[in-house]
Amino acid sequence: MDRVDGDERAYAWAWRGLRAVLAGLAAVGLAVTNLVLLGVSLVALALVPVPFLGMALLPWTMTLVRHRADLERRLAARAGVPVSRPYRPPPARGVPGGWRRFRWIVTDPATWRDLAWLLPGAVVSTALGLISLAVPLYGVLGLTLVPVWIWLGTDWYGYGLVWSVDTVVEGLVCVPQGAAILAGGLWLAPWLRRVDAYFTRLLLAPTKAAELRLRVTELTVTRADTVDAQAAELRRIERDLHDGIQARLVSLGMMIGLADELIDRDPSAAREMLAEARESSGTALVELRHLVRGIHPPVLAERGLDGAVRALALGLPVPITVDVDLPGRLDTPVESAAYFAVAETLTNLVRHSRARTGAASLRHTDGTLTMVVADDGIGGADPGAGSGLRGIERRLAAFDGTMTVSSPVGGPTVVTMELPCVLSSPRTTHSFGTG
Structure with missing residues (x-):
């Protein structure tokens, strides 16, 4: 040997x-x-x-x-x-x-x-x-x-x-x-x-002045992208609140008002109205939870990036193998950006790749969080084709992160994302297994 x-x-x-x-x-x-x-x-x-x-x-x-x-x-x-x-x-x-x-x-x-x-x-x-x-x-x-x-x-x-x-x-x-x-x-x-x-x-190579100028230009572009992404996210939240929860709460208020008017004249109809109101309030609560989960998932705050990615993988129709090695927690903004970057990549995998299996790997070495999402699908992923990868690039760029995509026609597709960051606290529990 x-x-x-x-x-x-x-x-x-x-x-x-x-x-x-x-x-x-x-x-x-x-x-x-x-x-x-x-x-x-x-x-x-x-x-x-x-x-x-x-x-x-x-x-x-x-x-x-x-x-x-x-x-x-x-x-x-x-x-x-x-x-x-x-x-x-x-x-x-x-x-x-x-x-x-x-x-x-x-x-x-x-x-x-x-x-x-x-x-x-x-x-x-x-x-x-x-x-x-x-x-x-x-x-x-x-x-x-x-x-x-x-x-x-x-x-x-x-x-x-x-x-x-x-x-x-x-x-x-x-x-x-x-x-x-x-x-x-x-x-x-x-x-x-x-x-x-x-x-x-x-x-x-660029001089010090040129490096500073290029860095300023890069920060200007990433800041504009971040502002645009945040504005789009706020519009989405406003739209979801207006079209979903707000409309349901208005309907809930009207049903309670009608029940109040009928409670003396027709108690049976008032009880039916209140039952509908109770059901509508439950639906509104579910929608509100989904909206909050889209802003900052509770599982991310409770279990960290490791547990959140595993929980996300378990809910997907495609079997996803998860391998995470994070000896501590990330700062909240970075952790959130990393989670949503992986989530969007996995969503693209399910929607577009026609993959039978996938894998997600997260590692933190030398001050960099490296996230790799791979699948055995048809390939052909292009960040410029409007598949959501451009949005991931903008999200990562706000933290000086990068993304590279290897996706030849016929597959496989490998998306590698890197975020410079530090671990803010040691992890007290360790989870095993795959999604």
């Missing part, structure tokens, strides 16, 4: 190194596009004084540069160095070739940082990419030196000149050296990719 694990680790290590070598080769090719984009950008800048042409050409060119910079950020993230996008949001009514779009591009400091990165980024990527490619290739030459000589004949020196050998015997000595150099090159290549990624972050 240990030998199998060792072989798997060696394979994974070699594969990671080979991928880094190929990434270095791709970086050399992408460096050429940097030079092309730099030349096109200089031409576009030179044509800015030309009416209409420069105003249209420069934003188009800078868009291409941004796409190239975004690609480099994604490559850096694959190397383990995440790089955020620093760009300002586009103008609401900007049109291609218009003044608003031109000003948006020109006044964004990230535009000039992208241009400043093109040339040094090409030089660094080319240098590191060639090194990551040359070292393993040199090792491969040493390994294949003897077989090539045997195949072509000992009079053929070929790339043996690279190793400075003249005989097959000397070539045999190169085999272990080539293996060592190849292994060293595969070990070195991922580190070179990380160095390239750190250089990318140095020039393409």
Whole structure:
């Protein structure tokens, strides 16, 4: 068993190194596009004084540069160095070739940082990419030196000149050296990719001022979404009160009034009216409980997120397996947002997924609550298709939470939601089992 694990680790290590070598080769090719984009950008800048042409050409060119910079950020993230996008949001009514779009591009400091990165980024990527490619290739030459000589004949020196050998015997000595150099090159290549990624972050990551500006913009958007969501929730509560409970209470008052008028003249009819009033009051009480449960479920306050999610799963027509590991309670607003996010996701599962089974998992690690809801349904869930997922995003965004959806056509669907939060108190009871 240990030998199998060792072989798997060696394979994974070699594969990671080979991928880094190929990434270095791709970086050399992408460096050429940097030079092309730099030349096109200089031409576009030179044509800015030309009416209409420069105003249209420069934003188009800078868009291409941004796409190239975004690609480099994604490559850096694959190397383990995440790089955020620093760009300002586009103008609401900007049109291609218009003044608003031109000003948006020109006044964004990230535009000039992208241009400043093109040339040094090409030089660094080319240098590191060639090194990551040359070292393993040199090792491969040493390994294949003897077989090539045997195949072509000992009079053929070929790339043996690279190793400075003249005989097959000397070539045999190169085999272990080539293996060592190849292994060293595969070990070195991922580190070179990380160095390239750190250089990318140095020039393409947002500055402190840009991060603050982006954060303010994000908070402005999330605040507007939160206000809209709260306004919609208040309208729903008002509508439910007006159309349901209020109408029933008005009817209840009228029946009691009629019973009061009939109690002396027709006691039997008055008793029937009072019986109807009693039934109507019971119905109004049930509706009021449902309304309160939709605002803040009592089970959430009594049993916490763990018990509330389990109780929710038990009431669904689709079997849901629940796995919760929360060693304490969350703050009430966060707990409520987490509960309703899971509830809405499970509701979508029941309504749209055609799933036979589902699962909900909640974990709190490193200051983050991670909620995963999965099903074996038909897939195809899209946050932009009005399936309720957009509302979940807005609810989570109010607490700096995020949501990712993996839902290929044919399934399965996996919705992962994360909320940064802390546990406010330890849990005194522990529940087991699944829903």
